[in-house]
Amino acid sequence: MLRCLDPWRRQLLSCSWSRLCLLKHSVFTMKLQSPEFQSLFTEGLKSLTELFAKENHELRIAGGAVRDLLSGVKPQDVDFATTATPAQMKELFQSVGIRMINNKGEKHGTITARLHEENFEITTLRIDVATDGRHAEVEFTTDWQKDAERRDLTINSMFLGFDGTLFDYFNGYEDLKNKKVRFVGQAKQRIQEDYLRILRYFRFYGKIVDMPGDHDPETLEAIAENAKGLAGISGERIWVELKKILTGNHVNHLIHLIYELDVAPYIGLPANTSLEEFNKVSKNVEGFSPKPMTLLTSLFKVQDDVTKLDLRLKISKEEKNLGLFIVKNRKDLIKAVDSSEPLKPYQDFIIDSREADVTARVCELLKYQGEHGLLKQLQQWSIPPFPVSGHDIRKVGVSSGKEIGVLLQQLREQWKKSGYQLEKDELLSYIKKTYS
Numbered sequence: 001m002l003r004c005l006d007p008w009r010r011q012l013l014s015c016s017w018s019r020l021c022l023l024k025h026s027v028f029t030m031k032l033q034s035p036e037f038q039s040l041f042t043e044g045l046k047s048l049t050e051l052f053a054k055e056n057h058e059l060r061i062a063g064g065a066v067r068d069l070l071s072g073v074k075p076q077d078v079d080f081a082t083t084a085t086p087a088q089m090k091e092l093f094q095s096v097g098i099r100m101i102n103n104k105g106e107k108h109g110t111i112t113a114r115l116h117e118e119n120f121e122i123t124t125l126r127i128d129v130a131t132d133g134r135h136a137e138v139e140f141t142t143d144w145q146k147d148a149e150r151r152d153l154t155i156n157s158m159f160l161g162f163d164g165t166l167f168d169y170f171n172g173y174e175d176l177k178n179k180k181v182r183f184v185g186q187a188k189q190r191i192q193e194d195y196l197r198i199l200r201y202f203r204f205y206g207k208i209v210d211m212p213g214d215h216d217p218e219t220l221e222a223i224a225e226n227a228k229g230l231a232g233i234s235g236e237r238i239w240v241e242l243k244k245i246l247t248g249n250h251v252n253h254l255i256h257l258i259y260e261l262d263v264a265p266y267i268g269l270p271a272n273t274s275l276e277e278f279n280k281v282s283k284n285v286e287g288f289s290p291k292p293m294t295l296l297t298s299l300f301k302v303q304d305d306v307t308k309l310d311l312r313l314k315i316s317k318e319e320k321n322l323g324l325f326i327v328k329n330r331k332d333l334i335k336a337v338d339s340s341e342p343l344k345p346y347q348d349f350i351i352d353s354r355e356a357d358v359t360a361r362v363c364e365l366l367k368y369q370g371e372h373g374l375l376k377q378l379q380q381w382s383i384p385p386f387p388v389s390g391h392d393i394r395k396v397g398v399s400s401g402k403e404i405g406v407l408l409q410q411l412r413e414q415w416k417k418s419g420y421q422l423e424k425d426e427l428l429s430y431i432k433k434t435y436s
């Protein structure tokens with residue numbers, strides 16, 4: 001029943017508001033009791049919370065997971081924050097024989113413990129004492145607000161206790177409800193601590209804002225002034241964020257902003273592109289779950305633009321091939337006009353191709369071109385097998401391998417012309433006349 005309601009109404013119904021009280025630093029607390037929150041309480045989490053409580057270490061859910069829970073969404077991954085230092089956590093886990101894995105995060109305060117076949121990533125509260133725009137040198141603290149202060153956006157700066165108490169130092173919950181994406185404190189400072197946050201701002205804008213267009217001028221100024229900082233961020237990290245922007249809402253508005261604020265050249269996108277093709281394609285793909293690369297390709301004029309993107313962002317081979325394929329074929333591989341079989345050129349292309357994932361690529365091309373009817377048809381089509389083999393032709397009396405190859409090709413063309421209808425005997429009858 002609650003599922004039919006909009007997430008905010010559901011939230012209001014499922015949160016039993018404790019008395020709204022003003023704590024130090026203007027923290028409002030409320031109690032969250034939603035089904036998504038309850039579903040987190042696995043055997044592993046129950047043991048973990050008991051363990052920390054016994055040692056009087058504070059432990060809370062942190063950051064993105066709190067944002068998701070307050071939006072009525074079950075988080076994909078849950079990060080935990082604690083007042084215990086990494087050394088205290090290690091001692092605690094060792095004392096009860098709990099396995100810890102992947103100790104790489106320890107320098108930054110993160111310990112990963114495995115309980116009841118589940119991994120729990122727990123990070124000590126910290127202050128970033130020095131940052132270089134990518135990495136941070138950290139100092140541990142027991143002050144929750146200090147940890148919230150070093151986070152990027154207000155909606156990502158909250159903590160949630162296991163009794164459902166929300167710890168919200170920067171009005172993140174209000175911003176989430178009002179669908180506002182704001183940096184914690186000064187946008188400029190937060191961005192200079194980690195330039196990737198420019199893209200995170202765009203990503204969360206696409207995630208939570210209803211109507212695009214409204215931005216805090218100070219934020220846009222800070223982004224424009226610091227865009228070049230993205231030049232020092234690894235391609236892999238940029239690609240992760242950019243893909244999320246491309247698959248989120250308001251992508252047209254956000255890509256325009258990325259160009260207006262001169263962010264594009266620092267993230268591998270062609271500098272002086274016209275956004276005309278992009279405007280058209282972003283409408284074409286709307287509602288059809290395109291691959292990020294499909295939409296991105298509309299910013300590219302030539303195949304070299306895909307190569308440049310790959311050099312900067314280290315995209316996967318599959319993504320690169322999709323980009324190259326669309327740039328190469330978008331103008332020539334088009335529907336058959338004045339024909340009862342408009343899909344035929346695409347089907348022939350697939351039949352002629354030797355590559356395994358060609359159908360998926362052609363589907364992306366159809367999305368790009370806005371050919372939604374043809375896309376549906378192609379998705380329901382299964383590639384018919386060509387019914388004649390070299391062995392069949394040999395049986396007719398042809399022995400030269402070269403000749404068999406030529407005949408096979410000719411029969412294939414006949415078969416394609418027939419709309420893949422001709423059967424083996426009918427096809428072989430063409431050559432039987434000559435060879436018998």
Ligand SMILES: Nc1ccn([C@@H]2O[C@H](COP(=O)(O)OP(=O)(O)OP(=O)(O)O)[C@@H](O)[C@H]2O)c(=O)n1
Binds near residue numbers: 063064065153156200
């Ligand atoms: N550049 C960054 C990356 C992360 N964070 C903080 O670390 C938390 C966890 O980061 P991450 O898991 O990367 O992002 P999420 O916000 O959780 O988003 P997602 O749902 O995509 O995981 C964020 O919520 C935010 O508080 C930050 O301040 N600055």
Ligand SMILES: [Mg+2]
Binds near residue numbers: 064065077079
């Ligand atoms: Mg996360």
